[in-house]
Amino acid sequence: MSDSRLSTVLNLMKERVSLSRLVKQDVVLQKKGREFVGHCPFHNEKTGSFFVNDDKGTFYCFGCGASGDIIEYLMRKRGIQFMQAVEVLSEISGIKIPEKIDNNNDVFLSHEKILQKTLEFFKSSFPLNHEATAYCEKRGITRELIEKFSIGYAPKDGSLLLNHLKKSGFSVNDIINSGVFAERDGRIISRFRDRIIFPVFNKKGWPIAFGGRGIKKDAIPKYINSPETEIFQKRETLYNYNMALKNISKTVSFILVEGYMDVIMMSKFGYNTAIASMGTAFSSQHLAKLWKYSNNPIICLDGDDAGYNAMIKIALLALPYLQPGKSLRFCKIPGNDDPDSFLKTYGKSEMDKLLSSPENLIDFLWGYFFKEFNSLKEKTPENIVQWKKGVLEHIEEIQNADIKSLYRQNIRERIFALIGRNGRSKQFDKSASNFLTHVDKNEKNLLREAALLYILIMHPSVILNVIEELTVIEFLDEDFEQLRRFMAENPESVDFSGFNATLARIKKMVSKFFSCESMSDMEAVDFWQSIFDFGISKGRIEKDLKTAKDECESSLNTSTWDRLKALKLDFLGRRNKR
Numbered sequence: 001m002s003d004s005r006l007s008t009v010l011n012l013m014k015e016r017v018s019l020s021r022l023v024k025q026d027v028v029l030q031k032k033g034r035e036f037v038g039h040c041p042f043h044n045e046k047t048g049s050f051f052v053n054d055d056k057g058t059f060y061c062f063g064c065g066a067s068g069d070i071i072e073y074l075m076r077k078r079g080i081q082f083m084q085a086v087e088v089l090s091e092i093s094g095i096k097i098p099e100k101i102d103n104n105n106d107v108f109l110s111h112e113k114i115l116q117k118t119l120e121f122f123k124s125s126f127p128l129n130h131e132a133t134a135y136c137e138k139r140g141i142t143r144e145l146i147e148k149f150s151i152g153y154a155p156k157d158g159s160l161l162l163n164h165l166k167k168s169g170f171s172v173n174d175i176i177n178s179g180v181f182a183e184r185d186g187r188i189i190s191r192f193r194d195r196i197i198f199p200v201f202n203k204k205g206w207p208i209a210f211g212g213r214g215i216k217k218d219a220i221p222k223y224i225n226s227p228e229t230e231i232f233q234k235r236e237t238l239y240n241y242n243m244a245l246k247n248i249s250k251t252v253s254f255i256l257v258e259g260y261m262d263v264i265m266m267s268k269f270g271y272n273t274a275i276a277s278m279g280t281a282f283s284s285q286h287l288a289k290l291w292k293y294s295n296n297p298i299i300c301l302d303g304d305d306a307g308y309n310a311m312i313k314i315a316l317l318a319l320p321y322l323q324p325g326k327s328l329r330f331c332k333i334p335g336n337d338d339p340d341s342f343l344k345t346y347g348k349s350e351m352d353k354l355l356s357s358p359e360n361l362i363d364f365l366w367g368y369f370f371k372e373f374n375s376l377k378e379k380t381p382e383n384i385v386q387w388k389k390g391v392l393e394h395i396e397e398i399q400n401a402d403i404k405s406l407y408r409q410n411i412r413e414r415i416f417a418l419i420g421r422n423g424r425s426k427q428f429d430k431s432a433s434n435f436l437t438h439v440d441k442n443e444k445n446l447l448r449e450a451a452l453l454y455i456l457i458m459h460p461s462v463i464l465n466v467i468e469e470l471t472v473i474e475f476l477d478e479d480f481e482q483l484r485r486f487m488a489e490n491p492e493s494v495d496f497s498g499f500n501a502t503l504a505r506i507k508k509m510v511s512k513f514f515s516c517e518s519m520s521d522m523e524a525v526d527f528w529q530s531i532f533d534f535g536i537s538k539g540r541i542e543k544d545l546k547t548a549k550d551e552c553e554s555s556l557n558t559s560t561w562d563r564l565k566a567l568k569l570d571f572l573g574r575r576n577k578r
Contacts, residue, residue, distance in 0.1 A: 010086065016095065023052050154193055154195045161190060175188075254294045255300055284317065298330070473532075
């Protein structure tokens with residue numbers, strides 16, 4: 001069977017058998033958005049980090065790095081060779097293999113040889129073309145960089161390369177399948193003509209694809225990339241990954257930039273861990289490749305709106321896959337510059353300043369959420385609640401329970417710092433006032449304690465949202481204090497079975513004043529905050545709090561947020577002593 005025939009049959013098999021269906025025979029999978037997640041079948045783990053994507057037909061483990069398609073899964077799981085895996089898939093799919101294949105690696109070896117010959121041809125053509133050499137000189141690409149990145153040139157006459165490959169013994173069919181040429185209306189056409197060529201290498205340093213940049217200003221399109229083949233998948237490939245990997249260490253991370261020229265110019269200025277995605281959106285497979293060797297890679301795309309939006313997409317993409325010690329950092333290029341133009345204009349010292357203080361993931365995301373809040377045309381309660389709901393839905397995408405809990409708490413705190421009472425319904429403040437104002441002075445504190453506990457009893461899932469206040473406050477009533485401490489120490493798995501008498505007492509005290517069974521969790525948090533804040537006297541610390549909140553509203557970052565948090569804790573401590 002020919003290589004192209006094998007590829008066609010394999011594609012038919014993969015279309016008929018979903019990867020998740022096969023994996024579920026070995027692993028319990030849960031649907032999470034567009035993917036399935038479960039415990040990795042290839043290593044022991046407590047938290048599921050094994051993802052299966054049926055749309056792409058791929059799997060990836062963020063724990064051990066195992067990845068591939070359905071064939072690779074069968075080979076790994078069953079300990080069999082390529083053709084044995086094909087035969088198993090043939091049985092499952094019901095699609096027969098017409099002929100026996102003796103050498104299953106022919107398709108890969110053939111492509112690699114063709115691409116290596118093509119690379120040599122492009123490199124030898126480069127010094128012969130004045131426009132190509134002049135273009136690189138104008139862009140600041142030195143001879144050393146041309147050699148380092150194996151930059152070449154594709155002549156206008158595509159038949160020169162075609163004839164060269166034919167003379168080297170390759171069939172036209174193999175040449176087309178390798179992605180270097182295409183067949184249109186019976187003609188063999190070169191994909192790359194009159195273009196600067198940027199070869200793309202795999203981890204081992206073998207060429208697997210090419211990127212071509214038009215020399216002429218009116219070249220359409222400006223960039224052309226090789227089509228996907230058996231050995232080149234855009235969603236899994238990062239430009240310069242092979243060389244950047246050699247420079248990664250505990251203190252030096254990957255730096256993701258936007259294009260070939262950004263990578264090359266970063267390298268010129270000494271940033272040898274720069275990489276770029278291949279003319280496609282950043283994928284979960286890209287993320288996994290970064291995290292395999294670098295715990296906190298830096299995302300540094302173009303400074304324009306498109307670059308910022310692309311970074312936001314990457315930040316949101318990363319949320320479901322966050323694991324302990326694995327995150328992202330973000331470096332914003334000022335104005336409309338990209339790393340290439342910024343370095344040429346401002347130099348290495350200014351880039352060093354930017355890269356030395358990147359934003360962490362949660363601060364970067366909050367900047368985006370904050371921007372969305374400010375863009376609300378009308379800050380009505382309805383619009384604010386809708387905005388808040390959207391923010392929290394993003395956080396709920398995090399799969400790791402511990403990380404999700406801390407993100408949820410942090411973001412909720414920032415939301416309250418931002419909108420304060422303006423984000424709460426007046427009915428809650430009024431309800432708190434009604435039953436706390438018109439009771440005996442001696443009963444007020446006791447009733448307030450009972451009300452705070454009652455809301456959390458009826459809505460235990462919101463304990464995490466008020467954990468900071470719940471931890472620092474102290475109740476006067478001994479039974480209430482015991483229950484409060486239990487809640488603070490067990491915010492995610494509260495079992496009230498040992499507090500039946502206290503629960504009955506609380507419900508009897510509070511039920512004649514209000515009911516919160518029908519409230520949503522978000523409303524319960526707001527009501528809890530209203531009762532918690534009720535009756536606090538004005539003073540110097542409150543003025544400082546207001547100033548800190550104003551600073552957060554105008555420029556919410558780690559520094560202003562830490563100041564607000566410290567003042568809030570001080571404020572709570574002073575109030576509890578009264």
